[in-house]
Amino acid sequence: xxxxxxxxxxxxxxxxxxxxxxxxxxxxxxxxxxxxxxxxxxxxxxxxxxxxxxxxxxxxxxxxxxxxxxxxxxxxxxxxxxxxxxxxxxxxxxxxxxxxxxxxxxxxxxxxxxxxxxxxxxxxxxxxxxxxxxxxxxxxxxxxxxxxxxxxxxxxxx
Amino acid sequence: xxxxxxxxxxxxxxxxxxxxxxxxxxxxxxxxxxxxxxxxxxxxxxxxxxxxxxxxxxxxxxxxxxxxxxxxxxxxxxxxxxxxxxxxxxxxxxxxxxxxxxxxxxxxxxxxxxxxxxxxxxxxxxxxxxxxxxxxxxxxxxxxxxxxxxxxxxxxxx
DNA sequence: ATTGGAATTGAAAACCGATTTCAATTAGAG
DNA sequence: CTCTAATTGAAATCGGTTTTCAATTCCAAT
Numbered sequence: 001x002x003x004x005x006x007x008x009x010x011x012x013x014x015x016x017x018x019x020x021x022x023x024x025x026x027x028x029x030x031x032x033x034x035x036x037x038x039x040x041x042x043x044x045x046x047x048x049x050x051x052x053x054x055x056x057x058x059x060x061x062x063x064x065x066x067x068x069x070x071x072x073x074x075x076x077x078x079x080x081x082x083x084x085x086x087x088x089x090x091x092x093x094x095x096x097x098x099x100x101x102x103x104x105x106x107x108x109x110x111x112x113x114x115x116x117x118x119x120x121x122x123x124x125x126x127x128x129x130x131x132x133x134x135x136x137x138x139x140x141x142x143x144x145x146x147x148x149x150x151x152x153x154x155x156x157x158x
Numbered sequence: 159x160x161x162x163x164x165x166x167x168x169x170x171x172x173x174x175x176x177x178x179x180x181x182x183x184x185x186x187x188x189x190x191x192x193x194x195x196x197x198x199x200x201x202x203x204x205x206x207x208x209x210x211x212x213x214x215x216x217x218x219x220x221x222x223x224x225x226x227x228x229x230x231x232x233x234x235x236x237x238x239x240x241x242x243x244x245x246x247x248x249x250x251x252x253x254x255x256x257x258x259x260x261x262x263x264x265x266x267x268x269x270x271x272x273x274x275x276x277x278x279x280x281x282x283x284x285x286x287x288x289x290x291x292x293x294x295x296x297x298x299x300x301x302x303x304x305x306x307x308x309x310x311x312x313x314x315x316x
Numbered sequence: 317a318t319t320g321g322a323a324t325t326g327a328a329a330a331c332c333g334a335t336t337t338c339a340a341t342t343a344g345a346g
Numbered sequence: 347c348t349c350t351a352a353t354t355g356a357a358a359t360c361g362g363t364t365t366t367c368a369a370t371t372c373c374a375a376t
Contacts, residue, residue, distance in 0.1 A: 002324065002371070021363080036326040041363075059215040059269075061334080062362070074254070076263045085261055092253050096232070096272050099245050104277030105234045111217065113269040114254050119262030160343070160353065179334080194355040199334075219363085220333075 004035050008043040018056050018064040018075075018084055054109060058084070074112030080121035162193050166201040176214050176222040176233075176242060216242070217273055232270030238279035 011028050012019070019027075025040040044065050047053040056064040058077050072093055076085040092112060100107045169186050170177070177185075183198040202223050205211035214222040216235050230251055234243040250270060258265045 004325070034326080038327080038364085039325060042324085045364090055217065057215050057217050057219065059213060063219070074257070076258060076261055078263070079266065085263070087257050087261075089253060089257065092250055095247060095250050095253075096270070099232075099247065100234060100272050100274065103234055103243055103245075104280070105236070105243070105272065106275040106280050107272045108237065108274040109217070109272075111269065111271040111273065112254070114258050114263065114265045114267075115269065116258065116266040117264040122262070122264050162354070192355080196335085196356080197354060200353085203335095 004032070004039055005043055005046075007031050007035065008040055009047070012044070012047065012053070012065070013067055017066050017086065018058070020062045020064050022062075024065070056111070058113065059115065072110040072112075074114070076118070077113055077115045078118035078121055079115055080117055083118055085118070162190070162197055163201055163204075165189050165193065166198055167205070170202070170205065170211070170223070171225055175224045175244065176216070178220045178222050180220075182223070212267060215269070216271060230268040230270075232268075232272070234276070235271055235273045236276035236279055237273055238275055238282075241276055243276070 008024070008028050011031065012024060015024065015027060021037065021041050021044060024044065025035075025037050028035050028040055044053065047067075048055060048065065051068065053065050053067050056066050058064065058075070060082070071088060071090070073086050073088045074092065076087065078084070089112075093110065096110055096112075097107065166182070166186050169189065170182060173182065173185060179195065179199050179202060182202065183193075183195050186193050186198055202211065205225075206213060206223065209226065211223050211225050214224050216222065216233070218240075229246060229248070231244050231246045232250065234245065236242070247270075251268065254268055254270075255265065
């Protein structure tokens with residue numbers, strides 16, 4: 001146990017959830033600027049290997065780390081500002097557990113995320129943001145070939 | 159609409175779900191080996207932009223693509239063999255929607271995943287695989303410092 | 317206190333998938 | 347057929363993750 005580890009370890013557990021390596025590194029450097037990014041990365045890996053933390057992948061290409069909490073929780077993630085809000089739902093956990101049992105699957109980690117726009121970001125944006133697709137019916141290939149032809153004609157966001 | 163696009167498009171919609179760019183590219187090349195990876199990537203992006211597909215992020219850092227189905231669904235993912243099983247749960251969807259509403263969050267995508275071991279892989283492995291932590295109580299930093307000291311002493315997987 | 321081997325560290329390089337660039341090619345309206 | 351815009355393949359770039367390696371630090375045995 002070195003002093004670097006102690007600092008990284010404490011900082012990790014005293015910070016809010018889902019920090020990236022980069023973010024944790026910044027915080028750690030405020031305590032001891034000599035601690036390298038790679039050491040933070042390795043210590044985070046150590047924490048996970050040892051079962052006290054876990055990786056999280058929201059969809060922005062960055063790996064985040066959570067301390068393992070007493071019960072699995074979900075996240076509301078904002079596409080726009082990147083904010084995340086945690087929530088706990090025993091009902092959902094139970095439903096997931098049941099579903100896993102049904103298939104003989106041994107769950108090791110739950111991942112429940114709702115990606116979209118937070119209240120603040122909704123207000124700054126037009127009303128017509130796409131919502132989750134609860135409707136689409138046709139999945140026949142040919143229908144969709146026609147669809148995309150039509151759609152592709154109109155411009156699309158880069 | 160070029161022939162490359164037609165091939166990629168049909169292959170995507172005729173394949174099983176959650177393929178990575180790489181995987182789709184392999185399949186596409188069996189039809190026309192001259193089609194480049196970047197074209198597959200761009201076409202996949204096009205399909206998503208147009209609303210017929212969506213990105214999925216499981217926990218392995220690789221982006222996968224799903225066709226948009228009639229309702230959001232979850233996955234049972236196997237850490238060992240990588241297999242995925244889909245499941246639909248209106249109850250979970252409703253609970254998530256409710257929770258989002260509660261925070262004024264506008265959901266655009268749900269992500270519900272249970273990562274662990276599938277039935278087949280469980281059988282090939284020792285019984286002592288870690289399960290999801292529904293127990294851990296202590297989150298006091300000092301306790302955990304002690305924990306990691308102890309744990310770190312024993313070897314860990316690289 | 318000293319020592320020697322093992323573990324850990326900082327810095328930099330390698331890695332790897334995602335994304336972009338660019339010159340050449342192709343589609344398709346006129 | 348011709349022209350222009352869209353699309354393509356190949357290669358470069360990007361950005362975060364992971365590994366490498368020589369130097370440093372730890373610590374149990376002297």
